[in-house]
């Protein structure tokens with residue numbers, strides 16, 4: 001018969017197993033200045049940072065979620081948009097990634113045109129893996145109906161998202177709408193949408209939750225920097241405590 005000590009320690013391991021959750025690596029990419037750092041702050045901590053600097057290499061932020069009773073964790077990789085700060089890192093970014101957020105600035109059409117090269121980079125580095133992809137137009141708080149020509153048309157963004165198998169959102173890291181907004185834009189009466197940041201977080205979480213097995217991860221987080229491991233981790237090691 002088990003001693004009470006053994007019994008309580010096996011109960012302890014059962015409860016620690018139950019409190020473990022899957023961690024998913026979510027890559028955030030897009031041109032410099034589109035708001036990746038601000039958006040990842042908003043997605044993880046619900047705040048807009050008071051001061052930001054260009055990202056060098058990568059920064060990490062985390063967001064724990066409860067999706068239909070399962071705890072999962074999104075590990076957001078806020079990557080550098082500037083080529084000189086990212087070129088030696090690209091392979092690490094894509095290693096064992098579970099989802100990608102492609103970000104552009106709705107007030108900067110060049111950042112939307114630039115998506116073509118971000119998609120190409122993802123294609124070249126994803127080794128043919130079909131992972132969930134999301135397109136997010138940021139800075140919707142700066143939309144100005146009188147300057148339509150200088151802004152990214154939402155219909156165009158939606159069709160880009162469709163063509164590349166992405167789920168589309170538009171929001172603002174600075175001033176996100178409290179609820180999803182469908183509004184008229186311009187005199188053609190076009191509908192445009194603005195999304196809650198939480199809707200993006202839960203859409204990503206829900207898609208990833210359906211993925212039964214997290215992919216093997218070789219990168220581990222250590223206080224905002226990461227260490228690349230040579231050895232493949234076993235699946236068991238990927239379960240971390242939320």
Ligand SMILES: Nc1nc2c(ncn2[C@@H]2O[C@H](COP(=O)(O)OP(=O)(O)OP(=O)(O)O)[C@@H](O)[C@H]2O)c(=O)[nH]1
Pocket residue numbers: 030031032033034035036037038039052053054055056079080081082138139140141142171172173174175
């Ligand atoms: N109005 C407005 N400004 C924003 C928003 N998001 C970011 N910004 C501003 O855009 C600028 C660039 O933001 P970052 O988050 O540093 O951009 P990034 O894409 O991370 O840039 P890199 O690190 O160079 O790749 C900053 O001045 C932010 O304050 C937004 O939703 N609305």
